[in-house]
Amino acid sequence: MARYEITVETGNVDDAGTDANVHITLYGSLASAGPVKLDDSRDNFEQGATDHFTLDLTDVGRLETIVIGHDNSGNKPGWFLNRVSVTKDGDTAEFAAYRWLATDENDGRTEVRLTRQR
Template identity: 65%
Template sequence: MSQYRVSVYTGDIDDAGTDANVSITIHGSSRSVGPVDLDNSENNFERGKVDHFTLDLSDVGRMDKINIAHDNSGNKPGWFLNRVVITKDGDTAEFPCSQWLANDETHNTEVDIDRA
């Protein structure tokens, strides 16, 4: 098992936040893990906010790509995701996004993001 520290950056634009349920899949050089729900006791994924999660998951090797998605639930579920940063065993990987995950904007509630 490895400990992943996941930081999710929601954009700072009108209606960027979401109350939908968000999950992540991490793809690496040796395997993939997920989807795993990103949830804690905070009010997550609000406009201009950075949310932090600690996940104990199988080691994927070098992190290459992620899939991040939401279930389109709640009031105004559209979400503007700025980026995701994941640190595991001293390796920090950044996954830039800067796009809407919204049925009414992009007709898509998930995205695959390659490591920067």
């Protein structure tokens, strides 16, 4: 197992937030982990907000890609995701999305695969 610190930034555009169930899967050089739900006691994924989660998951080795999305539940579930960072043992992987995950925007997808930038 490894401890992952996951930071998720929601965009600051109208209706960017979501109350849908958000999930993430990590893909690394050794293994994959998830999908796991990202949630805590706070109201997560609000417009313009940054959420932090700490999860103990299978150690995936060097993190390379993630898949993040939601189940399209709740009121106005469309979500504008800016970016995600994932830190393990001091190594931070950055993932940029800057797109809607919404059935009524762009390509209509509610899940996206993102490749590590650095």
